[in-house]
Each structure stands twice: as structure tokens, then as C-alpha cells.
Amino acid sequence: MDFEELRRHAHRQVDWMVDYLATIESRPVRSQVTAGSILAQLTPSCPAQGEPMERIFADFEQVLVPGITHWQHPRFFAYFPANSSPPSVLAEMLTATLASQCMLWETSPAATELEMRVMQWLRQLLDLPEGFTGSIQDSASAATLCALIAARDRATGGQAARAGVSGAQLTVYASADAHSSVEKAVRILGIGSDHLRKIPVQADGGMDPAQLEASIAADRKRGLVPACVVACLGTTGIGANDPLEAVGRISTQEGLHLHVDAAWAGSALMLPEVRRTLRGLEAVDSFVFNPHKWLFTNFDCSAFFMRDPQRLVNALTLTPAYLESSLGGSTPEYRDWSVALGRRFRALKLWFVMRSYGAEGLRTLLRNHIDWTARLSRLVGEDGRFELVAGPNLAMLAFRLRGVPDSSASQVDGLNERLLERLNGEGRIYLTKTRFQGRTVIRFVIGQTYTQWHHVEQGWHEIRKAADRLVE
Numbered sequence: 029m030d031f032e033e034l035r036r037h038a039h040r041q042v043d044w045m046v047d048y049l050a051t052i053e054s055r056p057v058r059s060q061v062t063a064g065s066i067l068a069q070l071t072p073s074c075p076a077q078g079e080p081m082e083r084i085f086a087d088f089e090q091v092l093v094p095g096i097t098h099w100q101h102p103r104f105f106a107y108f109p110a111n112s113s114p115p116s117v118l119a120e121m122l123t124a125t126l127a128s129q130c131m132l133w134e135t136s137p138a139a140t141e142l143e144m145r146v147m148q149w150l151r152q153l154l155d156l157p158e159g160f161t162g163s164i165q166d167s168a169s170a171a172t173l174c175a176l177i178a179a180r181d182r183a184t185g186g187q188a189a190r191a192g193v194s195g196a197q198l199t200v201y202a203s204a205d206a207h208s209s210v211e212k213a214v215r216i217l218g219i220g221s222d223h224l225r226k227i228p229v230q231a232d233g234g235m236d237p238a239q240l241e242a243s244i245a246a247d248r249k250r251g252l253v254p255a256c257v258v259a260c261l262g263t264t265g266i267g268a269n270d271p272l273e274a275v276g277r278i279s280t281q282e283g284l285h286l287h288v289d290a291a292w293a294g295s296a297l298m299l300p301e302v303r304r305t306l307r308g309l310e311a312v313d314s315f316v317f318n319p320h321k322w323l324f325t326n327f328d329c330s331a332f333f334m335r336d337p338q339r340l341v342n343a344l345t346l347t348p349a350y351l352e353s354s355l356g357g358s359t360p361e362y363r364d365w366s367v368a369l370g371r372r373f374r375a376l377k378l379w380f381v382m383r384s385y386g387a388e389g390l391r392t393l394l395r396n397h398i399d400w401t402a403r404l405s406r407l408v409g410e411d412g413r414f415e416l417v418a419g420p421n422l423a424m425l426a427f428r429l430r431g432v433p434d435s436s437a438s439q440v441d442g443l444n445e446r447l448l449e450r451l452n453g454e455g456r457i458y459l460t461k462t463r464f465q466g467r468t469v470i471r472f473v474i475g476q477t478y479t480q481w482h483h484v485e486q487g488w489h490e491i492r493k494a495a496d497r498l499v500e
């Protein structure tokens with residue numbers, strides 16, 4: 029393909045992109061295909077001769093798009109949003125075109141320096157402690173892994189990177205409702221799931237600080253080496269917060285690294301009315317949140333902040349001859365701040381988004397989502413068939429159908445699962461479930477970029493309609 033052909037196809041694809049977004053509501057939110065049906069339509073081996081782009085594109089539309097779940101659909105209320113926005117899409121087109129490897133300052137000075145700047149903007153917007161610096165990671169999971177690398181380094185006096193962890197049995201603490209990425213990181217680091225303490229949660233879904241304290245004390249008594257506490261703001265299940273102030277006091281007393289996983293909820297700290305209610309950030313050593321969740325920036329974009337990046341950098345720096353670089357100097361070499369060497373130019377999309385919306389524009393979108401969630405929770409509360417189980421927590425709530433009197437717990441769980449399957453199978457809205465306090469609950473998360481109140485209303489209407497038919 030020559031460059032003039034690229035131009036022609038790119039123009040055509042841009043038209044497709046805009047038409048797709050403009051008409052997305054006519055598609056089912058969750059893909060309705062059956063397992064294996066896409067695979068069966070794909071030729072089993074690579075074509076020997078090149079094919080025309082027209083044919084490739086036609087297959088994209090006809091074979092693949094039906095197998096896409098439309099995360100940018102305004103009636104997507106499942107999981108957490110992985111949202112995007114027009115400025116983010118524009119930046120991603122440029123990033124793909126530049127296709128730079130931004131691993132060293134020298135391999136694209138603008139990428140490193142823009143990343144420093146947008147991270148500073150985010151730190152200011154969220155009012156994180158001064159002096160926090162960080163980098164953009166591909167995911168909160170990777171950032172949490174990095175936080176635990178720094179914690180491991182601290183707990184072993186800087187020995188773990190060379191001597192390994194066999195000398196000291198480290199322990200890590202997180203709530204029972206913490207994201208699975210914490211346990212995955214513990215496994216990767218050789219600490220092991222058996223040494224992750226899953227601290228019970230209180231009625232509001234936040235970690236019980238007394239149990240945290242007791243667990244640390246018990247481990248010390250046994251000769252284990254407590255290394256890190258992971259606190260969550262906005263649990264994935266129901267959006268609960270761990271009590272940061274109390275957890276921070278314990279971490280400080282015990283000399284442990286305190287990492288905060290605010291993957292989804294972190295964006296809301298841009299709102300002064302939310303930020304004011306959060307105490308205890310002073311005790312935090314590292315903090316991650318995902319602009320690729322609730323800040324209108326395409327996946328992948330996780331903002332990972334640290335009080336002292338040196339621990340992580342010391343643990344990860346290796347400079348083989350082929351990576352020696354005398355340039356930069358006063359700027360970080362971000363290759364040593366994460367697992368992968370190669371790095372995409374992720375700062376660009378964030379910069380486009382932040383400039384295009386401005387801080388106030390972003391705040392307005394977040395406030396809308398939060399207001400609509402409160403409105404929805406009132407509607408749920410007014411319908412006696414439903415029980416609001418948790419929230420509204422920022423822009424999510426969790427509820428369930430009560431079932432008929434005398435139903436057993438498992439019958440009610442089954443009823444809610446059928447409700448969800450019916451709704452998702454119809455495709456007009458998309459919701460997911462979790463378990464809270466041993467019960468199946470339906471999560472409703474508002475945060476898709478193009479969602480308006482009428483989409484939320486329509487979502488609630490669909491839920492009630494499906495409930496009518498189930499109860500019949």
C-alpha cells in the first residue's frame with residue numbers, strides 16, 4: 029500500500045468511525061454471537077498473497093463487528109466504563125502514525141517531557157500530595173505490581189532485587205474485596221497468595237482497620253515480614269472505600285508501604301466536593317487511577333504516582349550496553365519505572381483530552397454521572413420489588429430483585445441472574461453482577477462518555493420491564 033492509498037483508506041475509515049459512533053445506539057450493547065462463531069469465519073492460515081484493503085475492511089465490518097461488545101455505547105452500564113472521547117481518538121490516530129517507542133528520553137524527548145507534564149497536571153487536579161511523581165502505565169494491575177516491587181525493596185532493605193525473597197517471608201494486606209490484581213501481583217513477585225492477608229470488610233464494604241492491625245501483629249509474632257498495605261478507593265464490586273485515614277495511621281506506625289488502588293474512583297478526586305471528604309492521603313506512598321476508565325481517555329492509560337520513585341527505579345534499573353544513553357539526564361528514563369521496556373506514547377491522548385475538555389469540562393461530565401446515579405437510586409428505592417444493596421457510591425450502585433416472600437437466598441440469586449441474562453441477551457443495555465455479603469447483586473455504573481440521563485432512564489425502564497416478565 030502506498031501513501032496515497034493510505035490517504036484514501038484513512039479517509040474512508042474516518043467516515044466509518046464517525047458513522048459508527050453516531051449510530052451506535054442501533055447496535056446491541058453486548059455482542060450477541062455464540063462462542064466460536066467468529067473463529068469459524070476466519071481463514072485458518074495467513075493468506076499467501078496480499079489482499080486488497082476493500083476485502084479486509086469488508087470482513088472487519090461483516091465478520092468482526094458483530095463480535096464486538098460496544099463499550100462506547102451510551103447504554104453500557106457494565107463493569108466500569110473503559111471510555112474514550114473524540115479528542116482521545118484523534119490522539120490515538122497520531123500515536124499510531126508516529127509509532128514511536130518512548131522507552132528512553134532520547135527515543136522521543138517529547139513523549140517523556142509531555143508525560144512529566146500531564147502527570148503534574150493530574151497530580152494538581154486530584155490534589156495529591158506535592159512531590160508525588162509518576163508515570164503512565166498500561167494498567168492499574170501493572171502499577172500495583174510496581175508498587176509492590178517498591179514495597180518489597182523497602183521491606184528487604186533493598187536486597188530483594190538481587191537476593192530474591194527467599195530470605196524473608198513478606199506479607200501483604202488488602203481487603204477481602206480488593207481487586208484481583210493485588211493477588212496476581214503477589215503471585216508474580218514470589219510472595220505468594222498464602223501471604224496475602226485478605227482483611228474482612230465492614231458493613232459499608234471498607235476494610236476493618238482493627239483486623240488489619242491484628243493481622244500485622246500476628247504476622248510479626250510469627251517472624252514474617254509485613255511489607256505493604258493496599259487500600260482501595262472505589263472497590264470494583266460495589267464502589268466502597270477503605271478507611272484511608274485509619275489504614276494510613278496503621279501503615280505509618282508499622283513502617284509499611286501504603287499503596288492506594290483508585291483505578292475507577294480516582295477521577296472523582298478532581299471534584300472539590302469529593303476530594304474534601306477524603307482524609308489520609310498524606311500517609312500514602314503510591315497511588316494509581318485509570319484515566320482509561322472514567323476520564324474519557326482510550327485504554328491504555330493508568331496514572332501511577334509515587335512519593336519516592338527511587339525504590340522502584342533502583343529495583344528495576346538495568347543498563348545493558350545497547351540501552352546506554354547519555355542524553356536526558358535531568359529527566360526520568362521511564363523504561364525503569366515499569367515492567368515493559370517499550371512504551372507507547374500514552375501521554376498524547378491524555379493531553380488532547382485534558383486540553384479539549386479543560387478541567388471544568390471534565391468535572392461537569394463526572395458530576396452529571398454522579399447526579400444521575402443519585403437520581404437512579406431514588407427510582408430503584410421507589411420500586412418495592414427492588415432492594416438497593418449498596419450506594420450510590422459516586423457513579424455506581426448495586427441492587428437486586430427481592431423475589432417473592434419465602435424465597436431462599438439461592439432462589440433470589442437465581443432470579444437476579446436470570447434478570448441479568450435476559451437484559452444482556454436483549455442487548456438494549458449491558459449490566460454486570462457481583463457478590464456482596466454472600467449475595468448476588470446487580471451493578472449499575474454510569475460513566476460512558478456519551479451517556480445522557482435519558483439513557484439511564486431507558487436502562488431503568490428495561491430493567492423494570494424485564495422484572496415484570498420474570499415475576500409473571
Ligand SMILES: *Cc1c(COP(=O)(O)O)cnc(C)c1O
Pocket residue numbers: 108166167168169170207209260262263264289290291292318330
Ligand atoms: C479495573 C480495576 C483494576 C484493574 O485495572 P486494569 O487497568 O485493567 O489493570 C484494579 N483495581 C480496581 C479497583 C479496578 O476497578
